Amino acid sequence: MITVENLHTYYGNIHAVKGISFEVRKGEITTLIGANGAGKSTIIKTIAGLLHPKVGTILYDGAPIQKLAADQIVRLGIGYVPEGRRVFPVLTVDENLEMGAYHRSDKSGIIEDRDRMYEIFPRLKERSKQLAGSLSGGEQQMLAIARALMSKPQLLLMDEPSLGLAPILVKQVFEIITELNKNGMTILLSEQNARSSLKIAQHGIVMETGKIRFADTAKALQENSIIQQAYLGVG
Amino acid sequence: MNTTSIFIQTLIGGIGIGSLYALIALGYSMVYRSMGLVNFAHGSIYMVGTYLGIIWYTGLVLGLHVSYPVAFIIGVLLNGLLGVLLERIFRPLAKLDLMFMLLGTIGLGFVLDNLAVIIFGAEGFAVRSPLPNAPINIAGILVLPQMLLLICVSALLMVGLQVFLSTTKTGKAMRASAMDHDIASAMGIPVNRMNALTLAIGSGLAAAAGILAAPIVYVNPAMGAAVGLKGFAAAILGGLGSIPGAIAGGLVFGVVEAISAGFISSSYTKGIAFFVVVIVLMLKPSGIVGETVIEKV
Ligand SMILES: Nc1ncnc2c1ncn2[C@@H]1O[C@H](COP(=O)(O)OP(=O)(O)OP(=O)(O)O)[C@@H](O)[C@H]1O
Numbered sequence: 001m002i003t004v005e006n007l008h009t010y011y012g013n014i015h016a017v018k019g020i021s022f023e024v025r026k027g028e029i030t031t032l033i034g035a036n037g038a039g040k041s042t043i044i045k046t047i048a049g050l051l052h053p054k055v056g057t058i059l060y061d062g063a064p065i066q067k068l069a070a071d072q073i074v075r076l077g078i079g080y081v082p083e084g085r086r087v088f089p090v091l092t093v094d095e096n097l098e099m100g101a102y103h104r105s106d107k108s109g110i111i112e113d114r115d116r117m118y119e120i121f122p123r124l125k126e127r128s129k130q131l132a133g134s135l136s137g138g139e140q141q142m143l144a145i146a147r148a149l150m151s152k153p154q155l156l157l158m159d160e161p162s163l164g165l166a167p168i169l170v171k172q173v174f175e176i177i178t179e180l181n182k183n184g185m186t187i188l189l190s191e192q193n194a195r196s197s198l199k200i201a202q203h204g205i206v207m208e209t210g211k212i213r214f215a216d217t218a219k220a221l222q223e224n225s226i227i228q229q230a231y232l233g234v235g
Numbered sequence: 236m237n238t239t240s241i242f243i244q245t246l247i248g249g250i251g252i253g254s255l256y257a258l259i260a261l262g263y264s265m266v267y268r269s270m271g272l273v274n275f276a277h278g279s280i281y282m283v284g285t286y287l288g289i290i291w292y293t294g295l296v297l298g299l300h301v302s303y304p305v306a307f308i309i310g311v312l313l314n315g316l317l318g319v320l321l322e323r324i325f326r327p328l329a330k331l332d333l334m335f336m337l338l339g340t341i342g343l344g345f346v347l348d349n350l351a352v353i354i355f356g357a358e359g360f361a362v363r364s365p366l367p368n369a370p371i372n373i374a375g376i377l378v379l380p381q382m383l384l385l386i387c388v389s390a391l392l393m394v395g396l397q398v399f400l401s402t403t404k405t406g407k408a409m410r411a412s413a414m415d416h417d418i419a420s421a422m423g424i425p426v427n428r429m430n431a432l433t434l435a436i437g438s439g440l441a442a443a444a445g446i447l448a449a450p451i452v453y454v455n456p457a458m459g460a461a462v463g464l465k466g467f468a469a470a471i472l473g474g475l476g477s478i479p480g481a482i483a484g485g486l487v488f489g490v491v492e493a494i495s496a497g498f499i500s501s502s503y504t505k506g507i508a509f510f511v512v513v514i515v516l517m518l519k520p521s522g523i524v525g526e527t528v529i530e531k532v
């Protein structure tokens with residue numbers, strides 16, 4: 001579904017992603033794992049169109065998209081759940097969802113989808129008229145996910161959705177991701193929580209300082225002794 | 236006439252001129268919060284907008300004399316269009332340091348001022364009010380009809396703006412894009428177009444202010460300097476970037492100016508109003524309304 005080839009992304013002079021190639025297969029959860037500063041967010045933002053690579057291509061269903069702006073990428077069916085949630089703080093929950101569906105014009109479909117989000121995330125329904133900035137961290141994360149789903153994506157880019165959440169909420173977030181995937185959503189999930197993300201993913205990519213260290217099936221990665229020591233806290 | 240009615244009369248004058256400052260302050264604040272840019276050309280844009288409307292009313296174009304409301308609408312729309320063009324000029328500026336924004340926008344202001352001198356001459360002219368010139372007497376209080384028109388139309392525009400921003404999809408998208416450019420564009424919102432719309436609205440409101448004030452003030456190419464500065468002070472007073480703040484700041488500035496002119500000394504008017512701004516900001520640096528300033532991404 002997504003094929004990244006020899007991707008190099010810079011912040012000014014800082015070479016953050018150094019020649020990365022990988023694939024995200026349709027219907028799968030692919031997880032990007034790595035420590036702070038490994039380059040996970042940079043990759044996700046480059047796919048989302050918020051950053052543009054200096055070198056390399058990103059193919060989406062075979063077509064190059066690395067030159068497109070973010071507002072065009074979302075129209076192709078790529079949704080984005082940003083790191084740190086970044087809901088629109090002075091818009092209500094309802095309005096945040098409406099903004100997620102900005103490019104859609106099917107009014108009744110949008111309302112249907114909003115109601116579906118409220119079924120999946122009942123906490124949001126209770127707070128639908130509240131400003132998003134007044135929600136708890138967990139609720140904001142749910143809102144960031146629901147907002148991205150409102151664009152009706154085929155592929156969901158999720159950047160550390162469990163970051164800073166209490167263990168029970170982390171569990172809930174991973175359950176939601178699994179559920180979305182079961183219903184056919186392709187997901188690229190960036191995580192520092194390698195243990196949980198490898199459990200739900202089919203494929204994993206392990207990054208270190210802008211490069212890929214390992215790329216394999218999630219199962220193989222879980223059994224790899226180096227990864228067990230460095231990322232899974234075994235041994 | 237007793238002191239109370241003189242006071243009320245002064246107050247109404249202050250609200251009138253304050254509405255003018257509020258409309259200008261809105262332009263500064265809206266553009267600041269959506270682009271992170273302080274547009275020091277805004278005073279000149281106000282002047283240009285005044286001309287773009289008034290010229291149709293006073294017969295400066297092909298001897299045409301369209302009615303005042305039609306000239307008003309033409310001026311607001313044309314200046315809005317100018318705002319859309321400005322977005323293209325400001326887009327690269329908004330990414331630069333404050334120093335470049337200052338130079339760029341101040342420079343643009345000079346260009347507009349000089350263009351106006353070249354096209355219309357440095358001489359100004361007075362504009363006949365579409366309403367009777369004699370003050371009307373409401374329970375012993377004398378008010379100019381044009382002043383009432385200025386207050387009422389400004390109020391309508393400000394209410395209209397609030398309704399637009401809080402209820403329409405485009406209005407919400409403008410607010411979302413001001414809050415977080417990156418995330419707004421990742422949600423599919425065309426951020427540049429939202430900025431263009433913001434500049435169009437700011438410039439349109441400035442034209443509205445100028446055309447409404449034209450029969451009270453003297454129309455000339457230098458008219459934007461003082462009003463631009465006061466509108467900016469009003470925006471800061473209310474909290475730069477805040478829409479209710481711009482309105483409150485404009486009204487407070489106008490009222491303070493009118494009262495100090497009427498009851499203290501007309502030669503110190505400017506000084507007193509600016510002095511009040513400084514005092515308020517010392518007490519509350521975020522301004523009267525003082526919304527949390529949203530970080531520019
Ligand atoms: N805006 C920026 N300007 C300059 N350098 C940046 C910027 N954002 C990230 N970097 C650098 O790029 C590298 C990769 O950062 P990135 O945010 O992609 O890491 P990450 O894997 O997402 O880390 P984390 O788990 O902490 O979110 C780091 O060295 C970081 O310091």
Ligand SMILES: [Mg+2]
Nearest residue numbers: 040041042083
């Ligand atoms: Mg990150």
